[in-house]
Amino acid sequence: MEFLTWLEHTEFSTWMRESDWGHPIVLCFHAVGMALVVGISFMFSARVLGYAKSVSLAAFDQLFGLAWFGFAMNAASGIVLLMAEPRRMPVTPAFLIKMILIVFAGLSVWALSRALEGMERVPAGELKVPTGAKVSAVASIVFWCGAIVAGRLIGYTIGPPPV
Numbered sequence: 810m811e812f813l814t815w816l817e818h819t820e821f822s823t824w825m826r827e828s829d830w831g832h833p834i835v836l837c838f839h840a841v842g843m844a845l846v847v848g849i850s851f852m853f854s855a856r857v858l859g860y861a862k863s864v865s866l867a868a869f870d871q872l873f874g875l876a877w878f879g880f881a882m883n884a885a886s887g888i889v890l891l892m893a894e895p896r897r898m899p900v901t902p903a904f905l906i907k908m909i910l911i912v913f914a915g916l917s918v919w920a921l922s923r924a925l926e927g928m929e930r931v932p933a934g935e936l937k938v939p940t941g942a943k944v945s946a947v948a949s950i951v952f953w954c955g956a957i958v959a960g961r962l963i964g965y966t967i968g969p970p971p972v
Contacts, residue, residue, distance in 0.1 A: 835890055844879070
Protein backbone atom coordinates (compact mmCIF):
# COMPACT_ATOMS: atom_id res chain seq x y z
CA MET A 810 0.00 0.00 0.00
CA GLU A 811 2.95 2.31 0.59
CA PHE A 812 3.92 2.02 -3.07
CA LEU A 813 0.41 3.03 -4.17
CA THR A 814 0.47 6.00 -1.80
CA TRP A 815 3.85 7.05 -3.20
CA LEU A 816 2.58 6.62 -6.77
CA GLU A 817 -0.52 8.66 -6.02
CA HIS A 818 1.63 11.56 -4.84
CA THR A 819 3.95 11.63 -7.86
CA GLU A 820 3.84 14.66 -10.07
CA PHE A 821 2.54 12.62 -13.01
CA SER A 822 -0.30 11.08 -11.02
CA THR A 823 -1.32 14.48 -9.69
CA TRP A 824 -1.19 15.94 -13.20
CA MET A 825 -3.39 13.12 -14.53
CA ARG A 826 -6.00 13.77 -11.82
CA GLU A 827 -5.96 17.56 -11.83
CA SER A 828 -5.15 18.73 -15.35
CA ASP A 829 -7.85 19.63 -17.84
CA TRP A 830 -6.12 17.61 -20.56
CA GLY A 831 -4.27 14.62 -19.09
CA HIS A 832 -7.12 12.30 -18.24
CA PRO A 833 -9.30 13.11 -21.29
CA ILE A 834 -6.42 12.63 -23.76
CA VAL A 835 -5.40 9.28 -22.27
CA LEU A 836 -9.05 8.23 -22.17
CA CYS A 837 -9.32 8.99 -25.90
CA PHE A 838 -6.37 6.69 -26.61
CA HIS A 839 -8.03 4.06 -24.43
CA ALA A 840 -11.25 4.36 -26.45
CA VAL A 841 -9.42 4.04 -29.79
CA GLY A 842 -7.53 0.97 -28.56
CA MET A 843 -10.79 -0.53 -27.34
CA ALA A 844 -12.44 0.15 -30.69
CA LEU A 845 -9.67 -1.78 -32.44
CA VAL A 846 -9.64 -4.77 -30.09
CA VAL A 847 -13.35 -5.09 -29.53
CA GLY A 848 -14.35 -4.12 -33.06
CA ILE A 849 -12.13 -6.74 -34.69
CA SER A 850 -13.16 -9.35 -32.10
CA PHE A 851 -16.82 -8.59 -32.80
CA MET A 852 -16.33 -8.84 -36.57
CA PHE A 853 -14.54 -12.17 -36.20
CA SER A 854 -17.20 -13.50 -33.83
CA ALA A 855 -19.97 -12.30 -36.14
CA ARG A 856 -18.30 -14.09 -39.07
CA VAL A 857 -18.11 -17.30 -37.04
CA LEU A 858 -21.79 -16.93 -36.14
CA GLY A 859 -22.74 -16.76 -39.81
CA TYR A 860 -22.64 -13.11 -40.84
CA ALA A 861 -20.73 -12.15 -43.99
CA LYS A 862 -20.33 -15.78 -45.05
CA SER A 863 -18.46 -14.71 -48.18
CA VAL A 864 -15.53 -13.51 -46.03
CA SER A 865 -12.96 -16.22 -45.31
CA LEU A 866 -11.46 -16.68 -41.87
CA ALA A 867 -8.01 -16.13 -43.41
CA ALA A 868 -9.07 -12.55 -44.22
CA PHE A 869 -8.89 -11.81 -40.49
CA ASP A 870 -5.21 -12.75 -40.21
CA GLN A 871 -4.08 -9.22 -41.08
CA LEU A 872 -6.69 -7.63 -38.83
CA PHE A 873 -5.44 -9.52 -35.79
CA GLY A 874 -2.17 -7.59 -35.97
CA LEU A 875 -4.19 -4.40 -35.74
CA ALA A 876 -6.17 -5.87 -32.83
CA TRP A 877 -2.92 -6.61 -30.98
CA PHE A 878 -1.83 -3.03 -31.58
CA GLY A 879 -5.14 -1.87 -30.08
CA PHE A 880 -4.61 -4.18 -27.12
CA ALA A 881 -1.15 -2.72 -26.52
CA MET A 882 -2.65 0.76 -26.78
CA ASN A 883 -5.30 -0.19 -24.23
CA ALA A 884 -2.79 -1.77 -21.86
CA ALA A 885 -0.53 1.31 -21.94
CA SER A 886 -3.35 3.83 -21.60
CA GLY A 887 -5.01 1.68 -18.93
CA ILE A 888 -1.84 1.66 -16.84
CA VAL A 889 -1.61 5.44 -17.17
CA LEU A 890 -5.26 5.82 -16.13
CA LEU A 891 -4.64 3.51 -13.18
CA MET A 892 -1.67 5.66 -12.15
CA ALA A 893 -4.06 8.60 -11.73
CA GLU A 894 -5.99 6.78 -9.00
CA PRO A 895 -3.73 3.98 -7.78
CA ARG A 896 -5.38 3.57 -4.37
CA ARG A 897 -9.01 4.07 -5.40
CA MET A 898 -9.15 2.00 -8.56
CA PRO A 899 -8.19 -1.44 -7.17
CA VAL A 900 -10.99 -1.24 -4.57
CA THR A 901 -13.64 -0.15 -7.08
CA PRO A 902 -15.90 -3.14 -7.86
CA ALA A 903 -16.54 -2.01 -11.45
CA PHE A 904 -12.78 -1.91 -12.11
CA LEU A 905 -12.27 -5.42 -10.70
CA ILE A 906 -15.21 -6.75 -12.72
CA LYS A 907 -13.83 -5.09 -15.86
CA MET A 908 -10.42 -6.74 -15.36
CA ILE A 909 -12.01 -10.16 -14.85
CA LEU A 910 -14.20 -9.76 -17.93
CA ILE A 911 -11.20 -8.73 -20.05
CA VAL A 912 -9.40 -11.91 -19.01
CA PHE A 913 -12.47 -14.00 -19.88
CA ALA A 914 -12.90 -12.15 -23.19
CA GLY A 915 -9.29 -12.89 -24.08
CA LEU A 916 -9.70 -16.54 -23.11
CA SER A 917 -12.86 -16.84 -25.19
CA VAL A 918 -11.11 -15.40 -28.26
CA TRP A 919 -8.26 -17.84 -27.66
CA ALA A 920 -10.76 -20.73 -27.35
CA LEU A 921 -12.44 -19.54 -30.53
CA SER A 922 -9.18 -19.55 -32.45
CA ARG A 923 -8.37 -23.04 -31.09
CA ALA A 924 -11.79 -24.34 -32.12
CA LEU A 925 -11.22 -23.04 -35.66
CA GLU A 926 -7.63 -24.26 -35.94
CA GLY A 927 -6.93 -25.58 -39.43
CA MET A 928 -10.11 -24.13 -40.93
CA GLU A 929 -8.52 -20.85 -42.11
CA ARG A 930 -7.95 -22.14 -45.63
CA VAL A 931 -11.39 -23.69 -46.08
CA PRO A 932 -13.27 -21.71 -48.77
CA ALA A 933 -15.74 -19.33 -47.15
CA GLY A 934 -18.82 -20.95 -48.69
CA GLU A 935 -17.82 -24.46 -47.52
CA LEU A 936 -17.00 -23.59 -43.92
CA LYS A 937 -18.89 -25.61 -41.32
CA VAL A 938 -18.34 -23.92 -37.96
CA PRO A 939 -18.21 -26.25 -34.95
CA THR A 940 -20.64 -25.63 -32.12
CA GLY A 941 -17.75 -24.98 -29.71
CA ALA A 942 -16.57 -22.13 -31.93
CA LYS A 943 -20.03 -20.59 -31.95
CA VAL A 944 -20.25 -20.81 -28.15
CA SER A 945 -16.83 -19.15 -27.86
CA ALA A 946 -17.92 -16.42 -30.31
CA VAL A 947 -21.03 -15.64 -28.26
CA ALA A 948 -18.99 -15.70 -25.03
CA SER A 949 -16.48 -13.29 -26.55
CA ILE A 950 -19.22 -10.82 -27.48
CA VAL A 951 -20.83 -11.07 -24.03
CA PHE A 952 -17.54 -10.65 -22.15
CA TRP A 953 -16.38 -7.68 -24.28
CA CYS A 954 -19.76 -5.96 -23.84
CA GLY A 955 -19.60 -6.58 -20.10
CA ALA A 956 -16.06 -5.18 -19.90
CA ILE A 957 -17.14 -2.03 -21.77
CA VAL A 958 -20.12 -1.50 -19.48
CA ALA A 959 -18.06 -2.16 -16.34
CA GLY A 960 -15.38 0.25 -17.58
CA ARG A 961 -17.97 2.93 -18.16
CA LEU A 962 -19.38 2.39 -14.67
CA ILE A 963 -16.01 3.02 -13.00
CA GLY A 964 -16.47 6.77 -13.22
CA TYR A 965 -19.85 6.53 -11.50
CA THR A 966 -18.93 4.07 -8.78
CA ILE A 967 -15.38 4.96 -7.75
CA GLY A 968 -15.16 5.80 -4.06
CA PRO A 969 -13.99 9.06 -2.54
CA PRO A 970 -10.27 9.83 -2.38
CA PRO A 971 -8.57 8.02 0.51
CA VAL A 972 -7.50 10.05 3.49
